Structure formats: structure tokens, C-alpha cells
Amino acid sequence: MTPLLEARGVMRVLPGPVPVTLVRDIHFSVQPGEFIAITGPSGSGKSSLLYLLGLLDVPTSGSIYLEGRETSKLGRNELAELRLKKLGFVFQFHFLLPEFSVLENVMLPMRKLGARSDSLMRARAAEILDELGLTPEARKTPDQLSGGQRQRVAIARALANDPLIILADEPTGNLDTKNGRIVFDIFKRLAEQNRQTVITVTHDPHLSEHTQRQIHLVDGSIAGTEHPALV
Amino acid sequence: MWLPLEIALTHLRNRKRQTLVSVLGVAMGVGFFIAMAALMQGFHVYFVSKVIDVWPHVVIKDEYRSAPLQPAQRLFSDGVVMLRGLKPRDELRGIKDAATEIAALNRRSDLTAAPTLRAQVFLRYGSKDVSATLVGIEPEQERRVSHLENDLIAGNLNALHTAANGIILGDGVAKKAGAVMNDTLSVTSPAGVILKMKVVGIFRTGITPIDNLESYALLKKVQILQDRPNVINQIRIRLSDVNQAHSIAKSIEARLGYRTESWEETYENILSIFVIQNGIMYSTVSAILIVAAFGIFNIISTVVHEKTRDIGILKSIGFEERDIRHIFLIEGLLVGLVGTLLGWALGYGLTRMLGAIRIHNEGFITAEGFILHYTIIHYLIAGGFAILSATFAAWLPARKAARLNPVDIIRGAA
Numbered sequence A: 001m002t003p004l005l006e007a008r009g010v011m012r013v014l015p016g017p018v019p020v021t022l023v024r025d026i027h028f029s030v031q032p033g034e035f036i037a038i039t040g041p042s043g044s045g046k047s048s049l050l051y052l053l054g055l056l057d058v059p060t061s062g063s064i065y066l067e068g069r070e071t072s073k074l075g076r077n078e079l080a081e082l083r084l085k086k087l088g089f090v091f092q093f094h095f096l097l098p099e100f101s102v103l104e105n106v107m108l109p110m111r112k113l114g115a116r117s118d119s120l121m122r123a124r125a126a127e128i129l130d131e132l133g134l135t136p137e138a139r140k141t142p143d144q145l146s147g148g149q150r151q152r153v154a155i156a157r158a159l160a161n162d163p164l165i166i167l168a169d170e171p172t173g174n175l176d177t178k179n180g181r182i183v184f185d186i187f188k189r190l191a192e193q194n195r196q197t198v199i200t201v202t203h204d205p206h207l208s209e210h211t212q213r214q215i216h217l218v219d220g221s222i223a224g225t226e227h228p229a230l231v
Numbered sequence B: 001m002w003l004p005l006e007i008a009l010t011h012l013r014n015r016k017r018q019t020l021v022s023v024l025g026v027a028m029g030v031g032f033f034i035a036m037a038a039l040m041q042g043f044h045v046y047f048v049s050k051v052i053d054v055w056p057h058v059v060i061k062d063e064y065r066s067a068p069l070q071p072a073q074r075l076f077s078d079g080v081v082m083l084r085g086l087k088p089r090d091e092l093r094g095i096k097d098a099a100t101e102i103a104a105l106n107r108r109s110d111l112t113a114a115p116t117l118r119a120q121v122f123l124r125y126g127s128k129d130v131s132a133t134l135v136g137i138e139p140e141q142e143r144r145v146s147h148l149e150n151d152l153i154a155g156n157l158n159a160l161h162t163a164a165n166g167i168i169l170g171d172g173v174a175k176k177a178g179a180v181m182n183d184t185l186s187v188t189s190p191a192g193v194i195l196k197m198k199v200v201g202i203f204r205t206g207i208t209p210i211d212n213l214e215s216y217a218l219l220k221k222v223q224i225l226q227d228r229p230n231v232i233n234q235i236r237i238r239l240s241d242v243n244q245a246h247s248i249a250k251s252i253e254a255r256l257g258y259r260t261e262s263w264e265e266t267y268e269n270i271l272s273i274f275v276i277q278n279g280i281m282y283s284t285v286s287a288i289l290i291v292a293a294f295g296i297f298n299i300i301s302t303v304v305h306e307k308t309r310d311i312g313i314l315k316s317i318g319f320e321e322r323d324i325r326h327i328f329l330i331e332g333l334l335v336g337l338v339g340t341l342l343g344w345a346l347g348y349g350l351t352r353m354l355g356a357i358r359i360h361n362e363g364f365i366t367a368e369g370f371i372l373h374y375t376i377i378h379y380l381i382a383g384g385f386a387i388l389s390a391t392f393a394a395w396l397p398a399r400k401a402a403r404l405n406p407v408d409i410i411r412g413a414a
Helices: A047-055 A075-085 A102-113 A118-131 A147-158 A175-195 B005-015 B015-053 B070-073 B098-106 B138-146 B171-177 B208-213 B219-226 B242-257 B268-306 B308-316 B323-357 B376-403 B408-413
Strands: A003-015 A018-028 A035-039 A061-066 A088-089 A165-169 A197-201 A213-219 A223-224 B057-062 B109-127 B128-137 B153-156 B164-172 B184-188 B194-203 B215-218 B232-239 B259-262 B360-362 B366-368
Touching: A003 A047, A018 A047, A018 A223, A035 A047, A035 A175, A047 A197, A047 B408, A061 A213, A061 B308, A075 A088, A075 A102, A075 B232, A075 B308, A088 A147, A102 A147, A102 B098, A102 B268, A102 B308, A118 A147, A147 A175, A165 A175, A175 A197, A213 B408, B005 B015, B005 B057, B005 B242, B005 B323, B015 B268, B015 B323, B015 B376, B057 B242, B098 B109, B109 B138, B109 B219, B128 B138, B128 B164, B128 B171, B128 B219, B138 B232, B164 B171, B164 B208, B164 B219, B164 B259, B171 B194, B171 B208, B194 B215, B208 B215, B215 B219, B232 B242, B242 B259, B268 B308, B268 B323, B268 B376, B308 B408
Parallel strands: A035 A197, A035 A213, A088 A165, A165 A197, B128 B215, B164 B194
Antiparallel strands: A003 A018, A003 A061, A213 A223, B057 B232, B057 B259, B109 B128, B109 B184, B109 B232, B153 B194, B164 B215, B184 B194, B360 B366
């Protein structure tokens, strides 16, 4: 079976007078419905790897396959289209557009995709917000929300176009334990119930141990893979 | 609503003051352009239409554009010949065989020609001597080549026939001499002839040099005054299509050899002032619009800088470079567009205001107030230039925004 996402010999070097190797020699593959944590100390290249997997960045050598398709030869617009249709991002900071309401923020990716009518998009956005318990907040703007609520809105937006993979970069980094827990439960549910793949960067061992697989990075390369859920 | 447009509007709404300043900058550029263009072109158009109305379109004179070649020069046409102390022969002035020429010209369907004798005279009235140009005309023919009759503010053209020695004075000439209708002046010519002439008409064309210098009398009387019986020295021509003046003048000169001037050539020095004037206007107004463009550049650069995070997130969601560029281009375009609309209103208001001002103004055109030229073209030029410069001002920051790398933004923020 073709893996959903596969990295083959991925290396990323930041060019400059002193080139910096962010990640190197990355090999692994991801199946649908997996919940994966990328862990490692600061500066180990966790986020860089996530950006590469999320097609935000392009590897210096090696390639990344999404549904069996090699992505390193695609142009920027094609990558943008893949991100729009297949991927959803959640960052440490919520990154919501401050001038738009919660509902509008969630609708942004749908409107960019333009596959549905306005009323259908509205209905779908409301549905997602409802699943995440944000219905009362739909009309508010981001600055009227708590940190946990904002992060859930960011997840709702990541889910807008029913992505195959949700990529999260320290999604709980700015949240208290309770809200961090909530976010992780949502991810877990998405992976188990919707068969959506979740890849999250975290350095919180309490959270990462609830994932199915942990990819541990040290100095930009994979130091080990654990399957705590299977233990 | 189209998403980039919606985002652009949000950005502008959140920076109301800067947006307003930029819009006003554009509006002022557009408004002043329209007002200045109306003012400047007003005088220009009015002057040209007056000249075309008052002055014959083409004048054939009894002189040659360049002195005839000396025999030595003709013999050594490719050599350098220098002749000193030349004494050119006094030519008998006047257009030779004028009657035949005029008859020939009048057979053409695109023009009418009339003979005149133009000469300097002194008008003496009481204690005043006024020098003037006296133009001898045949009223019946003159009617067909100029609108002198329409410019008469007193008397009429036929009175030249009915009065014994009638003269029609320019408004300015009459004022200088202190003469009014039915006064009798003595007119002295360089040939020494003195005639008592009665003022039977006063004209005002509105073009000061004409009103201050010209007067008219019957051709025959002027010939007597100048002691040049049956001589004429100018053929005045009016064309059915005034735009042909230059080429027709050229072709007539080529055929007859006489210096033949189109009205553009006669008024070349004044027309060239308008060219300079237009240059000043366009550079002034361009400067205003360029300053406005800097304002637009500034606001959009600021927005791009402030919204870097948003750009990163939009790109990570899957927005293409094109979408991002559109957002900021639209912002510039909107500022340009709204500024243009406001500027049109401002320009309209300003021209109305200028039009309402009443002042007595005597340059080479006499007018009570500003002469304005209203045309949609000024609005289109100003608007087009404003929108173009606004879009260009937005283009640079928009391009920069579109090229931002989302990873850099997210790394920087995270």
C-alpha cells in the first residue's frame, strides 16, 4: 500500500556563508489515520521537518511523496494547491486574521478553494465549530477569545477543507495543561474517528506519550522511533 | 465578495487615517489637474478659436522668405561665396498680377480669398497721434474671409461705402486716440498723403494686439493714401477646413513664391507660450500625483509590514503568490479609484468656482474672468494617471509581500 506521506532521504540546508543543516537523512512514512509526534530538544529540527512535510519548505535534497506523488518537482502554486486541499496547519500561535470573525476565519480556506456555495461553506464551518464546541464564539473576533479557544479555532480552520493530514507545530505550547489536553483529545479523535493523519511537533512528554508513534529527532536526524500506544 | 478584495478592504478600514490621507493626496492631484487644465486650455482654446475666427487662416504677403540668390552664388552653387556691401534692388512692393491670382484661388472649393492693402498710418485726432495699421479691404470680399462684421461693436461694414471717407477703428486704437463714432480723424501715411476720415465703426475682437493696432478702410482709399493705385500687398484666405492651413499655405508659397503664412505661423510666438504653459501644468500636476503615489507606496508598505503574519498564514493555508499580490494591488487600486472619484468632484467644484470669479483681464486676450475649457478628456487623463500611479505604487510592496516565504514568517513569529 502506498503510504500517505513519505520522506526519502530528506535533507534541508540553509544556504549562507556558514551553511546550516536543519535536518538530514530523514526516512519515514505515514499511513492514514496515524497520530504521530515529532519530539526532540530545541534546535533539533522538529519544526523544520514539519514545514518540509507540510510542503511549506522544499528539501535541499531527497524528496517527499504525498499520496505517492513526488512533490519536490512541483511549482510553488502547485504546492499551495496541495496545502489548500490536502493539508491543514496549526501553529503555536493561533495565526488567526484579527479583523475577521471566528466563522470567517474558518471559512477562509473554503473560500480560497471555492468548491462550495456560500451557504454550504457557512453550514460546514458552523458544523466544524460545533464539533469543537465553539458555536457560541462563531461571531466573535479572535481577540475576544481565550488562548484555548483561539487554538481550537485554528484547528477548526485547519479542518475546513477536510485535509488528509493535519500538521501542528507546538500546538499546546502556549496553553495551560487543561487546554493542552483538550487540543490533544481533539487530535486523537480526528485520527481515530475521521481517519485523518495528525503529525504534531511537541516537547511535552505527557502529551506525546498519547500518540501512536513518536519520532525523536536529535541534531536534525531521527534518533529513534517509539510506539508508546502499542506498549 | 471576492476574497482578496474583502481582505484588502479590511486592511484599509483598519488604517482609516492613512487611507484617508492617501486618498486625499490622489484627490488633490486629480482635482488640481482638472482645474488647471480647464484654466490653461481654456485660454488656449479660446485664443485659437478667436484667432481662427478673427484672423484669416492664410495670408499671402508681398515678400519672399529668403533673399534671391546673387549671380555669383548661383554660378558656384557648391562653393562658399561671400559677398559684402550688397545693395539689393528696391523691388516694387505689392503682389504682382493679384487679381488673377485671387480669381484663381477663389475657383478652389476649399477656400475663399480677398485682397487687402496693409500699411502703417498715423491717426491724428486733436492733440493725439496714434500709429496704427490701416488695412484696405473690399467689404464684400472681406466678409467671406474674416468675421470682422461680427466683431463690430458700433457701426457697420457697409458704412465704408456710404460715408465719403469711412474708417473702422479697433477698440483700443479708438481709446488711445480718444475718438468715438462719427468723429473725423486726419490720417497720414508714410507717402505723405493726408486724408480726413470719419469713424464709421469700432470693432473689438478680444485679441488685444489686434484691437490696439488695426483699423480698416476701403481698399481704394488706402491705395490713395499710400499712393499705390491698384496695388495690394496681402491676400487673405479663409479655409473651409482650418486644420489644412499649414499645408495649404505651403503649397501656395511653393507655387507663387510669395511668403505665405498660416495663422499658426503668424501667431507662432503666442502659441509657443501655450506649449510652455502646458509643460508647466503637466509637470506641476505630475509632481502632485507623484507625491500622492509616495503616500500610497508608504501606506501599502506599512500594511505589508504589519500584515506579514497574516501573509504567512494565508500562504500556509494554500493562498498563492498571485492572491497575496492581488490583495495589495487592490488596496492601491482602491485608493487610486476613490481618490480619482473625489478628485473629479473636487476638480468640478474648483472649475465652477474659477468660472464664477469675475475679474477684468487684459493680456493678449481681453476677458471678464477666467476662460475655462470643460472637457471629459481632462477627467480621463487625470483619473488614468492617478489610478496608474496608485497601482504602480502598490505594485512594489505587493510584489514583496507575494515573495515572502511563509516558513521565515512562521519561524520568526514562533
